[in-house]
Amino acid sequence: MLRQHAHELELRTRGRGFYEFTGEVAALVAQSRIQTGLVTLHLQHTSASLLIQENADPEVRRDLERFFSRLVPDGDALFQHTCEGEDDMPAHVRTALTTVNLGIPISSGRLALGAWQGIFLWEHRRQPHRRPVAAHLIGKYTGQTRGPRAFLASLESGAAGF
Amino acid sequence: MLRQHAHELELRTRGRGFYEFTGEVAALVAQSRIQTGLVTLHLQHTSASLLIQENADPEVRRDLERFFSRLVPDGDALFQHTCEGEDDMPAHVRTALTTVNLGIPISSGRLALGAWQGIFLWEHRRQPHRRPVAAHLIGKYTGQTRGPRAFLASLESGAAGF
Amino acid sequence: MLRQHAHELELRTRGRGFYEFTGEVAALVAQSRIQTGLVTLHLQHTSASLLIQENADPEVRRDLERFFSRLVPDGDALFQHTCEGEDDMPAHVRTALTTVNLGIPISSGRLALGAWQGIFLWEHRRQPHRRPVAAHLIGKYTGQTRGPRAFLASLESGAAGF
Numbered sequence: 001m002l003r004q005h006a007h008e009l010e011l012r013t014r015g016r017g018f019y020e021f022t023g024e025v026a027a028l029v030a031q032s033r034i035q036t037g038l039v040t041l042h043l044q045h046t047s048a049s050l051l052i053q054e055n056a057d058p059e060v061r062r063d064l065e066r067f068f069s070r071l072v073p074d075g076d077a078l079f080q081h082t083c084e085g086e087d088d089m090p091a092h093v094r095t096a097l098t099t100v101n102l103g104i105p106i107s108s109g110r111l112a113l114g115a116w117q118g119i120f121l122w123e124h125r126r127q128p129h130r131r132p133v134a135a136h137l138i139g140k141y142t143g144q145t146r147g148p149r150a151f152l153a154s155l156e157s158g159a160a161g162f
Numbered sequence: 163m164l165r166q167h168a169h170e171l172e173l174r175t176r177g178r179g180f181y182e183f184t185g186e187v188a189a190l191v192a193q194s195r196i197q198t199g200l201v202t203l204h205l206q207h208t209s210a211s212l213l214i215q216e217n218a219d220p221e222v223r224r225d226l227e228r229f230f231s232r233l234v235p236d237g238d239a240l241f242q243h244t245c246e247g248e249d250d251m252p253a254h255v256r257t258a259l260t261t262v263n264l265g266i267p268i269s270s271g272r273l274a275l276g277a278w279q280g281i282f283l284w285e286h287r288r289q290p291h292r293r294p295v296a297a298h299l300i301g302k303y304t305g306q307t308r309g310p311r312a313f314l315a316s317l318e319s320g321a322a323g324f
Numbered sequence: 325m326l327r328q329h330a331h332e333l334e335l336r337t338r339g340r341g342f343y344e345f346t347g348e349v350a351a352l353v354a355q356s357r358i359q360t361g362l363v364t365l366h367l368q369h370t371s372a373s374l375l376i377q378e379n380a381d382p383e384v385r386r387d388l389e390r391f392f393s394r395l396v397p398d399g400d401a402l403f404q405h406t407c408e409g410e411d412d413m414p415a416h417v418r419t420a421l422t423t424v425n426l427g428i429p430i431s432s433g434r435l436a437l438g439a440w441q442g443i444f445l446w447e448h449r450r451q452p453h454r455r456p457v458a459a460h461l462i463g464k465y466t467g468q469t470r471g472p473r474a475f476l477a478s479l480e481s482g483a484a485g486f
């Protein structure tokens with residue numbers, strides 16, 4: 001039987017930069033015991049982004065930051081919305097150029113990410129922020145392919161499915 | 163039990179600009195009576211975008227339009243695909259730089275959007291267009307957590323679940 | 325009853341450019357016999373993108389490539405991550421500017437794409453690459469709206485649902 005789980009991840013940033021939270025999402029998948037399914041992540045702000053990028057060489061992320069800083073410079077005279085600081089409107093543009101939601105399949109009980117893919121929150125504001133991410137998981141439990149006994153075991157262990 | 167609903171939203175634009183339809187999507191969620199689940203929206207064109215952005219200060223959206231107009235100027239001599247007008251190829255580029263599909267969790271019977279997030283159709287063409295958006299909802303009904311009586315009530319009220 | 329299917333598509337590229345695989349995804353939908361539901365596609369690399377774009381005039385895609393080549397030039401002196409070639413960091417930036425995952429509703433047994441929309445892998449590297457795409461399908465079988473007889477028929481034909 002298909003089950004679903006919902007969570008809110010509370011991410012905190014220390015200003016502009018990349019914050020990997022692949023481990024937090026992988027932990028939700030492991031807790032859910034979903035073997036095959038889908039995770040959807042939605043960031044509840046529009047001055048930061050969700051991004052799947054290379055998690056090997058950190059220079060890749062520094063170059064991403066360099067490119068976006070050049071493409072959408074803070075304090076650009078083009079912008080009229082300046083009341084929240086010279087980095088606010090660039091943050092909204094960077095978010096429009098990337099995304100705030102991701103959908104990632106679950107396969108064999110794990111996120112179906114590539115070997116060098118990580119899930120990042122990209123903070124575009126210079127100040128620290130609290131960035132809640134809504135997470136939705138749907139799929140089938142491992143145990144349920146093993147029949148009613150496994151199903152009972154999953155109930156007894158306090159699975160948070162609903 | 164998990165249920166799903168499918169709809170087509172018929173959006174009409176009056177030329178380049180942002181058209182918020184958060185209310186229309188929220189109405190689909192309310193009608194569905196899904197308490198926890200997922201909404202997926204897919205725009206069936208590639209010269210307009212779906213975007214989650216700030217719905218507070220309208221200057222933010224005007225600045226987004228200013229930035230994209232400068233980044234991808236209409237009539238740019240770089241483009242060879244000019245047969246549909248000087249704003250057509252820029253519209254395709256703007257769409258590639260943003261997106262045509264969104265996935266948003268449903269939590270406590272509501273879209274799990276942030277306090278200042280709105281769902282927008284961003285029309286990139288100068289002329290008015292008809293822009294259909296396919297919507298898919300999946301999740302669990304409110305009533306079903308209250309047992310068989312609520313389930314019967316949902317059937318009687320003509321729920322469009324399938 | 326809702327069912328789901330998971331697949332891995334093995335795409336191979338011959339260097340930078342667009343590779344349409346709408347037909348391969350449509351075949352997964354047809355095989356699944358899902359009438360109403362959702363397909364999620366996730367590319368397991370970050371130097372290529374998934375993109376829904378116009379599949380009519382190929383000049384549109386050549387112009388997209390022209391625009392991105394100008395916006396993110398190979399060998400840009402800005403980049404420090406150069407150890408994998410002068411086209412590697414631009415490939416990561418192009419991927420950040422587009423996306424690696426798509427969610428597309430299934431309606432009446434078909435992908436709910438617009439008349440001129442195609443699903444493309446956009447290879448950003450100059451050399452040929454192997455690009456696996458994880459696919460997840462969820463929804464209801466056609467046959468199940470016709471009762472137990474259709475359901476048995478679907479089992480007999482070896483459906484890979486789980």
